[in-house]
Amino acid sequence: xxxxxxxxxxxxxxxxxxxxxxxxxxxxxxxxxxxxxxxxxxxxxxxxxxxxxxxxxxxxxxxxxxxxxxxxxxxxxxxxxxxxxxxxxxxxxxxxxxxxxxxxxxxxxxxxxxxxxxxxxxxxxxxxxxxxxxxxxxxxxxxxxxxxxxxxxxxxxxxxxxxxxxxxxxxxxxxxxxxxxxxxxxxxxxxxxxxxxxxxxxxxxxxxxxxxxxxxxxxxxxxxxxxxxxxxxxxxxxxxxxxxxxxxxxxxxxxxx
Amino acid sequence: xxxxxxxxxxxxxxxxxxxxxxxxxxxxxxxxxxxxxxxxxxxxxxxxxxxxxxxxxxxxxxxxxxxxxxxxxxxxxxxxxxxxxxxxxxxxxxxxxxxxxxxxxxxxxxxxxxxxxxxxxxxxxxxxxxxxxxxxxxxxxxxxxxxxxxxxxxxxxxxxxxxxxxxxxxxxxxxxxxxxxxxxxxxxxxxxxxxxxxxxxxxxxxxxxxxxxxxxxxxxxxxxxxxxxxxxxxxxxxxxxxxxxxxxxxxxxxxxxxxxxxxxxxxxxxxxxxxxxxxxxxxxxxxxxxxxxxxxxxxxxxxxxxxxxxxxxxxxxxxxxxxxxxxxxxxxxxxxxxxxxxxxxxxxxxxxxxxxxxxxxxxxxxxxxxxxxxxxxxxxxxxxxxxxxxxxxxxxxxxxxxxxxxxxxxxxxxxxxxxxxxxxxxxxxxxxxxxxxxxxxxxxxxxxxxxxxxxxxxxxxxxxxxxxxxxxxxxxxxxxxxxxxxxxxxxxxxxxxxxxxxxxxxxxxxxxxxxxxxxxxxxxxxxxxxxxxxxxxxxxxxxxxxxxxxxxxxxxxxxxxxxxxxxxxxxxxxxxxxxxxxxxxxxxxxxxxxxxxxxxxxxxxxxxxxxxxxxxxxxxxxxxxxxxxxxxxxxxxxxxxxxxxxxxxxxxxxxxxxxxxxxxxxxxxxxxxxxxxxxxxxxxxxxxxxxxxxxxxxxxxxxxxxxxxxxxxxxxxxxxxxxxxxxxxxxxxxxxx
Numbered sequence: 006x007x008x009x010x011x012x013x014x015x016x017x018x019x020x021x022x023x024x025x026x027x028x029x030x031x032x033x034x035x036x037x038x039x040x041x042x043x044x045x046x047x048x049x050x051x052x053x054x055x056x057x058x059x060x061x062x063x064x065x066x067x068x069x070x071x072x073x074x075x076x077x078x079x080x081x082x083x084x085x086x087x088x089x090x091x092x093x094x095x096x097x098x099x100x101x102x103x104x105x106x107x108x109x110x111x112x113x114x115x116x117x118x119x120x121x122x123x124x125x126x127x128x129x130x131x132x133x134x135x136x137x138x139x140x141x142x143x144x145x146x147x148x149x150x151x152x153x154x155x156x157x158x159x160x161x162x163x164x165x166x167x168x169x170x171x172x173x174x175x176x177x178x179x180x181x182x183x184x185x186x187x188x189x190x191x192x193x194x195x196x197x198x199x200x201x202x203x204x205x206x207x208x209x210x211x212x213x214x215x216x217x218x219x220x221x222x223x224x225x226x227x228x229x230x231x232x233x234x235x236x237x238x239x240x241x242x243x244x245x246x247x248x249x250x251x252x253x254x255x256x257x258x259x260x261x262x
Numbered sequence: 263x264x265x266x267x268x269x270x271x272x273x274x275x276x277x278x279x280x281x282x283x284x285x286x287x288x289x290x291x292x293x294x295x296x297x298x299x300x301x302x303x304x305x306x307x308x309x310x311x312x313x314x315x316x317x318x319x320x321x322x323x324x325x326x327x328x329x330x331x332x333x334x335x336x337x338x339x340x341x342x343x344x345x346x347x348x349x350x351x352x353x354x355x356x357x358x359x360x361x362x363x364x365x366x367x368x369x370x371x372x373x374x375x376x377x378x379x380x381x382x383x384x385x386x387x388x389x390x391x392x393x394x395x396x397x398x399x400x401x402x403x404x405x406x407x408x409x410x411x412x413x414x415x416x417x418x419x420x421x422x423x424x425x426x427x428x429x430x431x432x433x434x435x436x437x438x439x440x441x442x443x444x445x446x447x448x449x450x451x452x453x454x455x456x457x458x459x460x461x462x463x464x465x466x467x468x469x470x471x472x473x474x475x476x477x478x479x480x481x482x483x484x485x486x487x488x489x490x491x492x493x494x495x496x497x498x499x500x501x502x503x504x505x506x507x508x509x510x511x512x513x514x515x516x517x518x519x520x521x522x523x524x525x526x527x528x529x530x531x532x533x534x535x536x537x538x539x540x541x542x543x544x545x546x547x548x549x550x551x552x553x554x555x556x557x558x559x560x561x562x563x564x565x566x567x568x569x570x571x572x573x574x575x576x577x578x579x580x581x582x583x584x585x586x587x588x589x590x591x592x593x594x595x596x597x598x599x600x601x602x603x604x605x606x607x608x609x610x611x612x613x614x615x616x617x618x619x620x621x622x623x624x625x626x627x628x629x630x631x632x633x634x635x636x637x638x639x640x641x642x643x644x645x646x647x648x649x650x651x652x653x654x655x656x657x658x659x660x661x662x663x664x665x666x667x668x669x670x671x672x673x674x675x676x677x678x679x680x681x682x683x684x685x686x687x688x689x690x691x692x693x694x695x696x697x698x699x700x701x702x703x704x705x706x707x708x709x710x711x712x713x714x715x716x717x718x719x720x721x722x723x724x725x726x727x728x729x730x731x732x733x734x735x736x737x738x739x740x741x742x743x744x745x746x747x748x749x750x751x752x753x754x755x756x757x758x759x760x761x762x763x764x765x766x767x768x769x770x771x772x773x774x775x776x777x778x779x780x781x782x783x784x785x786x787x788x789x790x791x792x793x794x795x796x797x798x799x800x801x802x803x804x805x806x807x808x809x810x811x812x813x814x815x816x817x818x819x820x821x822x823x824x825x826x827x828x829x830x831x832x833x834x835x836x837x838x839x840x841x842x843x844x845x846x847x848x849x850x851x852x853x854x855x856x857x858x859x860x861x862x863x864x865x866x867x868x869x870x871x872x873x874x875x876x877x878x879x880x881x882x883x884x885x886x887x888x889x890x891x892x893x894x895x896x897x898x899x900x901x902x903x904x905x906x907x908x909x910x911x912x913x914x915x916x917x918x919x920x921x922x923x924x925x926x927x928x929x930x931x932x933x934x935x936x937x938x939x940x941x942x943x944x945x946x947x948x949x950x951x952x953x954x955x956x957x958x959x960x961x962x963x964x965x966x967x968x969x970x971x972x973x974x975x976x977x978x979x980x981x982x983x984x985x986x987x988x989x990x991x992x993x994x995x996x997x998x999x
Contacts, residue, residue, distance in 0.1 A: 016503050021686045027461025059501025115410050115679045146681045198943040211683050216700055252703030255444055
């Protein structure tokens with residue numbers, strides 16, 4: 006499958022996400038430059054973490070106006086798979102591809118730490134490789150991850166099973182303490198009604214290699230690959246494993262995309 | 263005319279002024295005087311420190327670039343180089359904690375990427391006044407937010423460092439930031455204005471009036487429009503810096519850059535004169551072409567502005583267009599402002615007039631160096647002669663008290679505000695002895711640490727300097743790493759006072775000797791003098807940043823216990839040494855005695871033994887002993903594992919119990935291993951002539967220490983954990999009324 010990682014000015018998890026998709030998951034991956042109007046035939050778009058345009062206004066508020074986002078919206082509208090991680094989630098909210106908004110974390114501080122999240126709905130393109138109630142250990146790193154939505158929207162999201170991940174403790178229990186950023190209904194990840202756009206604050210790309218302490222993030226990428234393969238009808242043929250370039254300590258030249 | 267007041271405002275002596283007149287063959291104009299004043303300042307010119315800094319060893323087998331460039335460079339094999347340096351931003355962080363600390367990060371990041379390296383980690387050493395005073399909390403909150411705000415947005419992980427509290431930093435906090443970068447060995451760039459006729463290009467943010475020396479700003483020659491004094495602290499823009507990083511690295515990768523230097527301290531002045539001086543060339547620039555943020559700036563302001571996120575690039579004329587394209591792509595400005603000349607002079611034009619015409623070598627290389635008088639401080643005699651107080655009856659309670667001391671307690675409140683995982687390389691997170699980064703696609707990794715103990719240095723500067731090196735290396739050894747290179751930040755008081763100069767000289771000699779014995783070169787660093795407020799100096803505070811190479815990242819042990827039933831081994835010897843300990847300071851309010859002794863040969867053997875045990879895959883947990891001694895080190899192992907696990911330890915040393923529990927004797931490391939592996943560790947230690955013994959087992963929910971058949975510590979893990987964990991956060995809790 007072919008993945009596209011969007012690079013906004015100020016994105017800083019772009020190469021991390023690229024690295025995991027390409028070198029860990031073995032998928033063909035390309036960068037999509039924010040000024041481009043072409044998604045280069047990707048099967049899935051990932052909006053990575055970072056501080057797009059510096060996020061001096063509301064997080065994600067400027068990025069939604071960039072040329073590439075017009076294409077991402079069109080792509081999402083036609084059923085294309087879109088994953089927004091952290092700043093990517095914030096951008097999806099600002100762009101109206103997901104409902105609700107982000108507030109500052111409840112303690113008014115940036116938070117970088119491992120958290121636990123529970124899979125609430127595993128019948129999605131982003132969570133099918135896990136099971137319902139499964140607890141994943143994945144880090145967060147954000148200032149504005151306190152999800153907010155008005156009560157009627159929240160009940161609608163719950164009714165439609167659009168809440169895919171919730172912050173919990175290590176045995177899967179919800180609590181105020183485990184909900185570190187103060188999100189409404191402990192929401193850590195949210196999907197649109199059509200089921201093809203997911204935003205999540207935790208960083209699955211930071212939990213996809215054993216050496217970094219957790220591989221739970223791979224469940225999300227695995228689910229997406231499974232979904233795309235099924236959609237294309239290739240099944241699990243070996244053909245998709247062909248792409249495995251050599252891994253280098255330094256990122257490839259950014260200027261080549 | 264240059265009068266006495268103008269000279270005083272520029273911090274130049276009459277003799278220095280006469281030297282300038284001699285060097286340029288006439289009286290300088292005010293702009294030229296400003297240039298000499300910043301370049302000959304203590305900060306840029308190392309006037310008081312240079313003669314002593316020469317004592318540092320600067321050669322080593324991994325060394326590519328030693329002192330004198332923007333940062334040091336070490337060869338780590340596989341065509342890769344590590345580029346690293348530490349800088350202080352103490353004074354700005356006191357005046358404006360958030361921006362002071364933020365621009366401290368920004369400045370050191372540029373020092374690294376100007377050499378062609380991508381910054382991969384930041385560490386910071388922070389020192390504040392005690393937390394029970396609200397102003398100190400406010401400074402700490404601002405500094406931590408500033409580092410977090412800049413580093414997180416830029417996308418560099420802040421992976422470690424230290425935080426220490428002491429009264430002496432109440433009005434003079436220390437903010438030392440160390441950055442580590444990774445580069446291809448064949449793609450390193452130097453600050454050289456080579457090639458006569460090459461273009462001089464200004465890139466990045468526009469120049470404003472921020473950061474210009476306040477005293478000179480107010481001088482009469484400027485007229486009304488400069489009446490309003492601008493704040494002296496610069497304002498950082500991490501977003502712009504991130505774009506600048508990507509654009510510069512791209513331009514370098516495409517071979518469009520001949521030489522490059524960031525505009526840090528002394529801005530355009532420093533970058534233009536240094537690049538020319540180092541290449542043996544000159545430079546001609548047109549100040550009207552410098553992109554400016556404000557209207558009506560004069561040459562003095564343009565040359566001395568310390569606006570952030572700016573770089574100066576020298577490139578071949580035919581490559582300028584392509585270079586500009588890259589900067590445009592990253593939404594940045596790149597403007598040709600001049601050219602490289604062959605006359606070894608800096609010439610600058612403003613509104614068509616020649617306003618600066620000075621020899622660059624005079625500015626850069628001929629700054630006077632002073633051998634300032636040094637004298638042993640009188641107070642030393644009083645503080646080092648000292649009788650130990652009587653031992654408190656309840657050491658079990660003292661143990662909890664120490665765990666809750668902010669100097670020992672958990673620092674998560676600080677480091678969880680830093681993105682310490684971005685770039686997905688951080689395999690040992692903050693809170694361990696050393697941070698460890700994996701290198702993608704390679705077996706090896708990088709370990710890094712910052713260390714310094716100002717109380718030791720106050721009591722015995724030479725030994726304090728040595729211990730800082732030894733302990734930093736010990737931290738690396740606990741990650742299985744071999745130290746390869748050193749950077750240091752020397753924070754002291756006013757060097758014009760002979761007592762301060764003595765402390766400085768002693769500390770430098772101590773560091774130099776230790777580095778020589780550990781065979782690690784000092785690749786550069788920073789000296790911060792005048793850390794005094796109202797005539798009171800900080801304790802002498804050398805901070806050592808040492809980089810280590812990990813051969814096999816899969817063998818790096820954890821900082822905490824990994825399971826119950828493991829064997830706890832102590833490498834090294836317990837001694838009756840309580841001088842300068844956190845225990846004495848906290849319990850008796852005594853800052854006295856001699857800091858622990860250090861035998862460097864013994865220290866090296868202990869470290870080598872630890873490294874070899876780790877490399878043989880025998881070690882599950884490794885932790886060095888430092889502030890708080892053995893009892894605290896064991897407790898930290900209990901708290902830092904994936905699950906909190908207690909321990910049972912039995913000791914029979916013939917020492918005072920308090921010295922055994924809380925003494926800070928050097929050259930000691932705790933190793934934890936599975937039962938079957940423990941014997942192999944003991945055998946290895948015997949072979950290497952290192953004292954090693956089994957002192958206990960992990961397990962249970964209690965932390966228990968026996969001394970000569972008497973139970974001296976017995977605390978539930980959870981109770982100790984809460985004392986350790988909540989200490990700092992509790993100071994910052996909003997009191998609900």
